[in-house]
Amino acid sequence: MNPHPSPLASSLASSLTVYRGPAGDHNDRATSAVTLLGEAFTRRLSVSPVVVGTPEPARPSGWDQELRRALPTLRHMAERIDQVMTAGQAPISVITRCAVALATQPVVLRHRPDAVVVWFDAHGDINVPADTTTGYLGGLALAGPLGWWDSGLGAGLPERQAVLVGARDLDPAEIEHVTAGRVALVPPGPALDERLADVLRGRPAYLHIDCDVMEPGLFATDYTVPAGIGLEDLHACAKVLAASAPVGAEIAEFEGDGSATADDLVAALEPLLAELRG
Template identity: 55%
Template sequence: MTVALTHFAGRVGDHNDRAMAATPLLAKVLEKRLSVSATVIGQRGSRPPTTWDEELRLAAPELREMAAHYDDLLSRGATPVTALSRCAVALATLPVVAKRRPDAVVVWFDAHADLNTPLTTATGYLGGLALSGPLGMWDSGLGAGLATTNAILVGTRDLDPAEQELVDSGSITLVPVGSNMATDLRRVVAGRPVYVHIDCDVLDPGTVPTDYHVPFGMTLVQLNACTTVLAHSEVVGVEIAELEVDDADSHSYRPAWKIVDAVEPLLLAHG
């Protein structure tokens, strides 16, 4: 397979600049691990946060560029490995995955479900709408097409009422944090091709720098066990989001190496 490494450098609903500072470090670590150069999409921005709809409007040109880039990669049979700034970039990537690989399951590692809509969001944060858009629960302007049967939440533990209802009704499958989660994940994936999204806040707070700190998260060992299971499937692609720099050492590559080491089974699956 041809691995295509992408670094999304732009601003998409950022609360702060720390993810935009960390993403190039993550991209550099992935370049070294994969021995490929990254294609950079977007440019770092510094505007103050605003409402979800205004954030989406401002980010739309770079998100459309990202969607076109993914469409080209997947149409050529390449395997995208992507360093994202924020989860909201999935509004652009996942509809293309659903179009080009409708057989693939999106495995969504995240402390949050990101299944709110403009009508249910309590925070107005664009990232909280990141998975619901591709699922067609609202119109982002970037497409949809992802079936609920092809979406699996992993490690999610901070759900708003409307999101919890989707899980409780069985509309969306959730593999919770636990000692048997790798085994449970293997069962629900059932050998299907996978596209893996990893929000770094799925990990226990303090493991790596992140914007949100939701207790009782995954360990790096658990993440590695889950990615080892997923590597037995066809890996359609991988995207890693929401890593931030540590203000005490904003140039350190150590957090990025922790994440890349934990997901290495997915990267080896490409080779």
């Protein structure tokens, strides 16, 4: 991995990006582990990543302070994704925290307004500043691209093009949004891939993964939520996404290996990665 991060690198031979800057971190584990996951993607894709940002010690605070701190690097990330997509490449990003989606997804939707964001996460991340119970920036991550609050990084995601997958720890306001049909939910359970295919209906997909969607213990994560999905589920869903004219992918909230490794996670995504490689 390039030891000298360059958020505005001139070469775009690769669509692989690793984000290592601040993003509302509770701890420093993801900024270290993202290198491990980035190396696993490098081995699988046989490409070198462009690295955006440099690690900074976590300073947990309110969402607004965390956003102000992260904004300069998040804007570099948005520029990188714009470069990749302008070059006609599919962006594959390894990111520290879900909040980086505030920067990536508005750019993806600007280039591909037809894309469905398929958000694999134990949580909904569709809170807004007015109803967040924690003040955590990551909990607002999908609501920003949806345009439900102004992050300063753009929006562009229609509600009909947002699909939560594997969510099982939703706040009251998030449950209201799902119940009202503002966003779709595919909960964990049997035939996850078939139920995802029913909701997706062949529409082009952009994948977001928070590793806490997985069964606890498979990977180290900031949050542990019981009754997650397994690697077989993820692999089956990757086949569904691969068949849906995929647009790109981003993987977040990986804090290290557990009973499974970074290479196991990348291998589970192989059907999708093969399609994105062309």
